[in-house]
Amino acid sequence: MLQRRKSAIHTPIHILVNPGLATSWLILEINSMDFRFSDEHKMILEYGNSLAKTYDRKYWTQCAERRAFPQEMYQQTAADGFVGTMVPEAYGGAGLGMFEMTLFVEGLSNNGIPLLTYVIGSVMCMGPIGDYGTEEQKQRYLPDACAGKTRFCFAITEADAGTNTMNAKTFASKTKDGRYKLNGNKTFITDWGESDYAIVVSRTTSLADAGKKTEGFTLFIVDTKAKGIECQPIPTSVLVPEMQYQVFFDDVDLGPEDVLGEVDKGFNILFECLNPERIIVSAIGTGLGRFAMSKAVEYASERTVFKGPIGAYQALQHPLAKAKTEIEMASLMSLKAAWLFDEGESCAAEANMAKYAAAEASIHAVDASLQCFGGNGFTKEYGIYDIYPLVRLFKTAPLNNEMVLNYIGEHVMGLPRSY
Ligand SMILES: Cc1cc2nc3c(=O)[nH]c(=O)nc-3n(C[C@H](O)[C@H](O)[C@H](O)COP(=O)(O)OP(=O)(O)OC[C@H]3O[C@@H](n4cnc5c(N)ncnc54)[C@H](O)[C@@H]3O)c2cc1C
Numbered sequence: 001m002l003q004r005r006k007s008a009i010h011t012p013i014h015i016l017v018n019p020g021l022a023t024s025w026l027i028l029e030i031n032s033m034d035f036r037f038s039d040e041h042k043m044i045l046e047y048g049n050s051l052a053k054t055y056d057r058k059y060w061t062q063c064a065e066r067r068a069f070p071q072e073m074y075q076q077t078a079a080d081g082f083v084g085t086m087v088p089e090a091y092g093g094a095g096l097g098m099f100e101m102t103l104f105v106e107g108l109s110n111n112g113i114p115l116l117t118y119v120i121g122s123v124m125c126m127g128p129i130g131d132y133g134t135e136e137q138k139q140r141y142l143p144d145a146c147a148g149k150t151r152f153c154f155a156i157t158e159a160d161a162g163t164n165t166m167n168a169k170t171f172a173s174k175t176k177d178g179r180y181k182l183n184g185n186k187t188f189i190t191d192w193g194e195s196d197y198a199i200v201v202s203r204t205t206s207l208a209d210a211g212k213k214t215e216g217f218t219l220f221i222v223d224t225k226a227k228g229i230e231c232q233p234i235p236t237s238v239l240v241p242e243m244q245y246q247v248f249f250d251d252v253d254l255g256p257e258d259v260l261g262e263v264d265k266g267f268n269i270l271f272e273c274l275n276p277e278r279i280i281v282s283a284i285g286t287g288l289g290r291f292a293m294s295k296a297v298e299y300a301s302e303r304t305v306f307k308g309p310i311g312a313y314q315a316l317q318h319p320l321a322k323a324k325t326e327i328e329m330a331s332l333m334s335l336k337a338a339w340l341f342d343e344g345e346s347c348a349a350e351a352n353m354a355k356y357a358a359a360e361a362s363i364h365a366v367d368a369s370l371q372c373f374g375g376n377g378f379t380k381e382y383g384i385y386d387i388y389p390l391v392r393l394f395k396t397a398p399l400n401n402e403m404v405l406n407y408i409g410e411h412v413m414g415l416p417r418s419y
Pocket of ligand 1: 120400
C-alpha cells in the first residue's frame with residue numbers, strides 16, 4: 001500500500017548580497033533544489049514495471065481490441081492504493097499529490113498499459129471531490145471509488161460548442177423547490193456507459209446573463225444511470241479499453257447535494273480539473289513514447305539487412321535520439337507542473353507546455369520507432385502502429401495543440417488574442 005508522503009526537508013542556504021547602492025545587506029534564502037527522486041517516488045514510478053509482469057501490453061491490447069475495461073488490472077491498482085492516490089487517507093485514498101499520480105501513470109505508460117480512467121476518474125473527479133466536496137459527498141463517493149468499486153467520468157464537451165466551452169448549452173434550471181432539472185447533451189464522454197458517476201459541467205446561468213463568460217457554470221455529480229439520461233457509444237479508431245459516448249439529458253433531477261463547489265462558480269474548480277488533466281495526459285504520452293522507443297532500440301540493435309544492425313544507421317538513430325530528448329524534456333515539464341500544482345501555485349503555463357511538448361514528442365517517438373521496424377511495425381504481432389492513434393489523439397484532445405499555443409502566446413507571452 002502507498003504511504004503518505006513525508007514532507008521533504010529542505011536546508012535553506014543563506015547568501016549575503018551587497019545590493020550596490022543600497023546601504024544594507026540583503027539575505028537571500030535559497031531552498032536547495034533536488035532533481036533526484038526519493039525512494040518512494042522511485043517505487044511509484046517503477047510500480048508499472050511490476051504490474052506489467054501480470055498485466056502486460058498484450059493483456060491491455062486484448063482488452064482494448066474488445067473494448068472491454070481491464071477490470072482485474074484496475075482492481076489490482078486500486079488494492080495497491082493508486083486509484084485514490086490524490087484522495088485524503090480519511091476517505092480511503094493515499095493522501096498524496098499530483099506529482100505521485102504523474103509518476104504512477106508515467107510508469108504504467110512506460111510499459112504500454114495506460115488507462116484514461118486514471119485521467120478522468122482519479123485525477124479530474126476524485127481529486128477535486130476530495131479537495132472541494134462536502135463532507136457528505138466525500139464520504140458517499142470516495143471510499144468506494146478508491147477501492148475500485150465505483151468509477152467516475154468527466155463530461156464537458158458538447159457537439160455544438162466544441163473547443164469553445166463558453167458556448168456550452170447544457171443547462172440546469174432551478175425548480176420551485178430548490179432542485180434542478182438538467183437538460184442538454186455531451187459528446188465523446190469517455191467511459192460514461194460503464195462509469196457509475198460523472199462530473200457534468202453545466203450552465204446554471206446563461207452566457208447572456210453571466211457577468212463574465214466563465215461565470216454561470218456549475219459542476220454536478222451525476223448518477224450516470226439516473227432517470228432522463230440516455231447514452232450512445234461513439235465508435236472511434238483510438239485503441240483504448242474505454243469507450244466514448246454521446247450523452248443526452250432530459251429533465252434529469254438533481255439537488256443541491258449534487259453540486260460540487262459553488263453554484264455558478266464551477267470554473268473555480270474546473271481549472272483544478274483541466275490543468276491536472278493536461279499534466280497526466282503528458283505523462284501518458286511520454287510513457288508511451290518511451291515504450292515505443294524501447295521496443296525500437298531492442299529491434300534495431302538486432303535486425304541486420306546489410307552490414308551490421310540497422311540501429312547503427314544514423315537515419316534511424318538520430319530521429320530516435322531526437323525523440324528521446326524531446327520525451328525527457330516533456331517529462332521534466334510535466335513533473336514541474338505537477339509539483340507546482342501540489343505546492344498550490346499556478347501551473348497553467350507549465351501544464352499547457354507539458355501537454356504540447358508531450359503530444360509532439362510522443363508522435364515523433366512512435367513515428368521514429370515505426371520506421372525502425374519496417375513492415376513489421378504495422379503487424380499486430382509487433383503492435384507498434386497500434387500505439388500511434390492514442391498519442392496522436394493528444395494533439396487534438398483533451399485540448400487541441402492550437403488552443404494550447406493560443407494560451408501560451410496570449411497568457412504566458414502577452415501576445416494579442418486571435419479568436
Ligand atoms: C477519444 C476521445 C476521448 C474524449 N474524452 C472526453 C471526455 O472524457 N470528456 C469530455 O468532455 N470530452 C472528451 N473528448 C472531447 C475532446 O476534448 C474534444 O474532441 C476536443 O476538445 C476538441 O473539440 P472538438 O472535437 O469539438 O473540435 P473543434 O472545436 O471542432 O475543433 C476542431 C479543430 O479546430 C482547431 N481549432 C479550434 N479552435 C481553434 C482556435 N481558437 N485556434 C486555432 N485552432 C482552433 C483545432 O485544430 C481543432 O482540432 C474526447 C475526444 C476523443 C476523440
